[in-house]
Amino acid sequence: MGDHVAVFSFGNVEMPNKKDETSPSKPPKTKVGDIIDERYKVTEILGQGGFATIFGAIRLEDGLEVVVKALHNLAVKNDSVAMERFKREARIAVSLDHPNIVHTLGFGRMEGDQLYLAMERLRGPSLEDILNRGPMDPAEVGRLLSQLLKALAAAHREGIIHRDLKPTNILYIEEALQPTLKVIDFGLAKVIEGTDPALLQTLTATGTIVGTPGYLAPEVLHGSEVTTQADIYAAGIIGHELCLGEIAYKGGALERVHAQAKRNPTPPSSERVRNHPVYKIIERLMAREPERRYKDATVAAMELDRVGDVRLKARKPWWRVWS
Structure with missing residues (x-):
């Protein structure tokens, strides 16, 4: 690794x-x-x-x-x-x-x-390396995705959009209780207008699409203004990839990815994954229309935590399993 x-x-x-x-x-x-x-x-x-x-x-x-x-x-x-x-x-x-x-x-x-x-200094594999192990259980994906969304929420509160969120920009730190995700590389970060004046320097050329094709929100591919919704969409694509073991839209070139997303707004998934409560949240995160997504990364993280808590409480205690 x-x-x-x-x-x-x-x-x-x-x-x-x-x-x-x-x-x-x-x-x-x-x-x-x-x-x-x-x-x-x-x-x-x-x-x-x-x-x-x-x-x-x-x-x-x-x-x-x-x-x-x-x-x-x-x-x-x-x-x-x-x-x-x-x-x-x-x-x-x-x-x-x-x-x-x-x-x-x-x-x-x-x-x-x-x-x-x-x-x-952080030592550990990237989320891309972890993907090479194959699909994850949706419940585990929910725990990881909650961490990712909380990181995005913190950045968004500071007026910062990552713009290039993808598995290679996320480290997977294996710890005793549970893995910890660490988001890296805000090199394409765009500062949201109306925040700290010292940060209001968006030097990326106007009209230039920046990011990685498979993780770019549809509105960004259309040339619309980049907002926090672009990060929320990318988080959903990453969640889908963790659940299924492959990216929702392939192709490499922007044009091919755009065409796939247009033809198939809902990427394919297995019935087991599709019916899982975590994947229902992921589907909303990566909705094609920004207005259908969660308005805030914090709200999505809270939903994932709630689903995780409900499923944990639904499990039988160990003493009842063996009784």
Whole structure:
């Protein structure tokens, strides 16, 4: 099973591919053993791309394992849009405080003037890896989906839409009592108008459809304004995928996914799954029309918790089973 590290994509900025000294491909000179911003000691290099390098580190004050994502200096030095995207995503990340969202510790500048973001280090498979095991029992899906919806509700209250919710952006942390989901990668996050002015910087080009085709809400595919309903729809698609073991609408390209969703508004499911109370909630989450979905992620989470409680109480106590 893959071991994933929570990181943010910082807007998925595509940097110019130049071969001269202004290219953003030059990584920071930081190496194992170096200290970042007098706060973090680098223990390993986890990954490196044209835009950023990801370090494993420990926080000096308490030894906490962290991940530090450092932007290559030239990646933002000559690109004001990239700089603004970094600041926006850093503020968004720090503003989110919820047990089902990766905890971001802060951001700053490294030696050499490189910008960085530090967050908790999470070890575990993604929900995509868990899907490889096959379909889940709907009751278990309900427990996981409730966590996911509560994370979305917390983000929505802060005025933040994830916009690219999918299994690869959700970590599955196996714990003693029950698994915990952690949502990562708010790199495509859109700030909802009317909230904190410091976060009101939506730099994604107007009219550009962003996200992953199979999880995009129909209204987004039509070019409508992205709202919290897009996240609620994606959560429903993920719930369907967990119950059935496959995504509701396949195809890869936007056009093919759009055509499938139009032809078959209700994706196929087995009778056992279709009649389960949890799946009834999932169907409403992924309704084609936004007005038919839950208006708020919190309400949907409460419904799932209620269904789970009712089914748990309906079970016979163990002493009656053996009597």
